[in-house]
Amino acid sequence: MSTAATMPAHADPHHVGGMRAATEHEGPAPKRIVTGYGFWIFLLSDIVMFSCFFASYAVLVNETAGGPSGAQLFDLRSVAIETACLLLSSFTCGLATISADIRRQARFQAAMATTCVLGLAFLALEGREFADFVARGAGPTRSAFLSAFFTLVGCHGLHVSAGILWLLTMMAQVYAKGFRADIQRRLLCFALFWHALDIIWVAVFSVVYLLGSGV
Amino acid sequence: MFGKLSWSAIPIDQPIPLIAAAIVLLVIATVIAWAVLKGHMPYLWQEWITSVDHKRIGVMYVLLATVMLLRGGTDALMMRAQQAVAFHSPGYLPPEHFNQIFSAHGTIMIFFVGMPFVIGLMNFVVPLQLGVRDVAFPTLNSVGFWLTATGALLVNLSLVIGEFARTGWLPFPPLSEMTYSPGVGVDYYAWALEISGVGTLVAGINLVTTVLKLRAKGMNYLRMPMFCWTTLASNLLIVAAFPILTATLAMLLLDRYLGFHFFTNEAGGNVMMFMNLIWAWGHPEVYILILPAFGIYSEIVSTFSGKPLFGYRSMVLATMAICIISFMVWLHHFFTMGAGPNVNAIFGIASMVIAVPTGVKIYNWLFTMYGGRIRFATPMLWSLGFMVTFIIGGLTGVLVAVPPADFLLHNSMFLVAHFHNVIIGGVLFGAFAGLTYWFPKAFGFRLHEGLGKAAFWFSFAGFYLTFIPLYAAGMLGMTRRMQHYDVAAWRPWMIIATVGVVVLAVGIVLQVLQLVVSIQRRDELRDRTGDPWDGRSLEWATASPPPVFNFAFDPDVEGLDAYWWLKAQSRQQQVEQPRNYHDIEMPRNSPTGFVCAFFATVMGFALIWHIWWMVILGGVGAFATFVVFAWRDTDEYVIPAAEVARIDRLNLDQRRDLVTSAGSA
Numbered sequence: 001m002s003t004a005a006t007m008p009a010h011a012d013p014h015h016v017g018g019m020r021a022a023t024e025h026e027g028p029a030p031k032r033i034v035t036g037y038g039f040w041i042f043l044l045s046d047i048v049m050f051s052c053f054f055a056s057y058a059v060l061v062n063e064t065a066g067g068p069s070g071a072q073l074f075d076l077r078s079v080a081i082e083t084a085c086l087l088l089s090s091f092t093c094g095l096a097t098i099s100a101d102i103r104r105q106a107r108f109q110a111a112m113a114t115t116c117v118l119g120l121a122f123l124a125l126e127g128r129e130f131a132d133f134v135a136r137g138a139g140p141t142r143s144a145f146l147s148a149f150f151t152l153v154g155c156h157g158l159h160v161s162a163g164i165l166w167l168l169t170m171m172a173q174v175y176a177k178g179f180r181a182d183i184q185r186r187l188l189c190f191a192l193f194w195h196a197l198d199i200i201w202v203a204v205f206s207v208v209y210l211l212g213s214g215v
Numbered sequence: 216m217f218g219k220l221s222w223s224a225i226p227i228d229q230p231i232p233l234i235a236a237a238i239v240l241l242v243i244a245t246v247i248a249w250a251v252l253k254g255h256m257p258y259l260w261q262e263w264i265t266s267v268d269h270k271r272i273g274v275m276y277v278l279l280a281t282v283m284l285l286r287g288g289t290d291a292l293m294m295r296a297q298q299a300v301a302f303h304s305p306g307y308l309p310p311e312h313f314n315q316i317f318s319a320h321g322t323i324m325i326f327f328v329g330m331p332f333v334i335g336l337m338n339f340v341v342p343l344q345l346g347v348r349d350v351a352f353p354t355l356n357s358v359g360f361w362l363t364a365t366g367a368l369l370v371n372l373s374l375v376i377g378e379f380a381r382t383g384w385l386p387f388p389p390l391s392e393m394t395y396s397p398g399v400g401v402d403y404y405a406w407a408l409e410i411s412g413v414g415t416l417v418a419g420i421n422l423v424t425t426v427l428k429l430r431a432k433g434m435n436y437l438r439m440p441m442f443c444w445t446t447l448a449s450n451l452l453i454v455a456a457f458p459i460l461t462a463t464l465a466m467l468l469l470d471r472y473l474g475f476h477f478f479t480n481e482a483g484g485n486v487m488m489f490m491n492l493i494w495a496w497g498h499p500e501v502y503i504l505i506l507p508a509f510g511i512y513s514e515i516v517s518t519f520s521g522k523p524l525f526g527y528r529s530m531v532l533a534t535m536a537i538c539i540i541s542f543m544v545w546l547h548h549f550f551t552m553g554a555g556p557n558v559n560a561i562f563g564i565a566s567m568v569i570a571v572p573t574g575v576k577i578y579n580w581l582f583t584m585y586g587g588r589i590r591f592a593t594p595m596l597w598s599l600g601f602m603v604t605f606i607i608g609g610l611t612g613v614l615v616a617v618p619p620a621d622f623l624l625h626n627s628m629f630l631v632a633h634f635h636n637v638i639i640g641g642v643l644f645g646a647f648a649g650l651t652y653w654f655p656k657a658f659g660f661r662l663h664e665g666l667g668k669a670a671f672w673f674s675f676a677g678f679y680l681t682f683i684p685l686y687a688a689g690m691l692g693m694t695r696r697m698q699h700y701d702v703a704a705w706r707p708w709m710i711i712a713t714v715g716v717v718v719l720a721v722g723i724v725l726q727v728l729q730l731v732v733s734i735q736r737r738d739e740l741r742d743r744t745g746d747p748w749d750g751r752s753l754e755w756a757t758a759s760p761p762p763v764f765n766f767a768f769d770p771d772v773e774g775l776d777a778y779w780w781l782k783a784q785s786r787q788q789q790v791e792q793p794r795n796y797h798d799i800e801m802p803r804n805s806p807t808g809f810v811c812a813f814f815a816t817v818m819g820f821a822l823i824w825h826i827w828w829m830v831i832l833g834g835v836g837a838f839a840t841f842v843v844f845a846w847r848d849t850d851e852y853v854i855p856a857a858e859v860a861r862i863d864r865l866n867l868d869q870r871r872d873l874v875t876s877a878g879s880a
Contacts, residue, residue, distance in 0.1 A: 027432035027769065034351050038424040041454055045416060049458035056466065056477060056488060063483025065476075140475050144483030147475035151466065169842060182850065 032185055039189040043196045050200055053155055054207060057148040065143035070212030073138055075129070079209045082125045083201065089118035090198045097191045103179045112171045119164050126157050149208065156204055159197050166190055218825035219399065224377045229312065236375035265804040267353035268763055269338050272360050274657055276335025277650065283327040283367055288723055290320035292716055299713040301699035302706045313698045314381035315400065319370065321384025322404060325500070326411060327367040329638070332646040333507040334418050337446045340653055341422060343754035343761060344440045346431025346770035349802065351424035354844065357808030359417035365812045366411025369819050373403040380404040383696065385497065386467065388478035388489050393471050399823050401471065405464045406819045412461050419453030422446055431753070433772035440752040441524055444531050445510030448538040449503050456499035463492040487552055494545040502541040504638070506534065508645025509576055512598045515652055516580045518748050519595040520587030523776055526579040533572035540569045550618045551625050559618040566616035570609055577602060592748070593667035597648035600675045604640030608633060611686070629689025632682045639678055647726070655747045659759045660740040666729035674722030680715025684708035743869045751779040758866035764799045764854060767863035796860040800851045807844040811837050
């Protein structure tokens, strides 16, 4: 077979990109791929932001300015329950994704509602912890360590709150509009977001609470 | 009810900002009145403000940048004038006003000139070069632009309501803390950048996804035009660096609003942590600006030399190397912190290493020109001017990368001269080169060559006249940001620099004039081919201005310089490939971006002035806007194949006529 006849005139193997490689690019990716990919990039940028708060926490963790340290404040039992709530909520979020894939409205709504309740329970426990610290005179203005603590953990809490707002919006939207393709894409992004918050919480739990109460 | 806001916020006792603000308001009112009276408002609303077309958004970005360039340039003129007269005298600007001017100048030039200029050009060009219909997220693109505009609006609002930061373009604590900056200046700065930073991040995510996931059939990574590569590198840096800025400013705001202790002098706060964090963003930021400019030069040098880019693969490698190394040099901004000789040595060496890939690029451009048929059109002049100027800026950069030398030159006028050398000679020249190069693509007519060349020569000469004296003054020990001074040796240099900045300003005025004259004479400057420069990449394969769907057919790319080969092929075969037209789906326009930015402006303003009910109002409004957007039922409309064919044939006929008439002549 004569390749010269089928190859375009300029497909010179010595010219950069001239030969058709085995991995020929097939053109623009489908929407679902593009949306998911873009959201991954956003999550990475969000993780970079968290890494700044982690870094500042690491720098300031010993700057207690005569105030209480982490070991004196943290109540690991409460944090363990928080962690359990969040990890379970990731599981129910996964159930919601599966229900959306097979388009079961009732199951989807139930799974999302459970996710929401678990998320709210997490926030309630975190709120109680924060209120308790402030009541004991260990608010964020007490020392640089506490500033960094409240910012890092609070930023995660804010993300969970935003996630719950998003979750409720998605429940309403699926109820009103059904499992349309664009709504499915949004559900994909929401699920990615919710699971990413879990990953960040694992880091918060390890770096802040476990390392902090060991000393 | 209105927080800290009262009538005393308006600086009635200061004539300069008041008059400036009055002029700006008058201009805005005139433009709006003209648009309303002439009946242009529906057109502006439907075709521009609510547009999600990457080309329109790109043009609006560039427009924002050029308007802000005039504002930032005015600040520059005022500063140079102050330092020319403030020898043994207080000059004409009181210290608190002078401090606001240099802070605003830096902030505006980096965030609202440099950034929107390069993002605008990337937005306009990259989907065309990749051979696709739009960016990955068109509506989000509009949101990103309008949030950037919100930031610019807030910064300019500070001119007349309250004050701007007096801390320099980066608000170093403890000066920027509540104790030493109790006014709203730092808050204007921080909230403007938090909001526009979200816009920049959105643009970054959008362009990274576009380059990685939306490319025409056959466009492998190593077939992408150089500008797409530098766009990818620059936007990867945006995604990785801008969250750091967001986080750092959030910490500063927590210090200021809620009494936290991140950067305070008491309770364990760490001032130098701010330096590390802000420069971990700040150094990649300068590469975010310069990398797209490198891409622009690559396109222009190759086109106007009539040759493929020399060393394409080494150029790709150099670009990605800069992308990575740019995150490893931030400490060279504060060698004087006292991190110790080992740390300083490592960062000094890393800073010198980054000059290597940059040098590779310079040589590649030189070898691209070598043996080529060079056409000295305006974009090429800017590129040549860049090469000469940037080498000088790069060399002084390597000089200050040596820690012992930096201990002497830190915060001196030498440093000021160095970074203007690379930013004006690199980024701004690149932006102007890109503007003249792609203007005919955007509007269908060229810019006036004579005025363009005059603008280049004035800017080029003005640049040297302004900044070479600043190098000298820095060597003589003059530090930056001096409101007045009494060293006689500095005076002559300050006067020469002032003459220089006037020459530079003439260059800018000539460019404005070039735009006006070109619009008036657009019929004689008309480009009917869509390919006025004998271009090489796909953006020249479509009409000028391109139809909303960019390409009537899906391009099939078979190598680097896709359009160049397409032209060679059709000349060889003398037959036209039949084109199969089909229906095209395009995203519907949406006011989401504009409305969202409106609420962001309300929220930002309310946060600055502690008007809490208004903050809630803005937040709820922005959320509601997104819900309304998410609830719409159709987000695309269809352009039927017959209409696509009609639009495409118009362009094809015009091209064919020109080719045959050129052939017979």
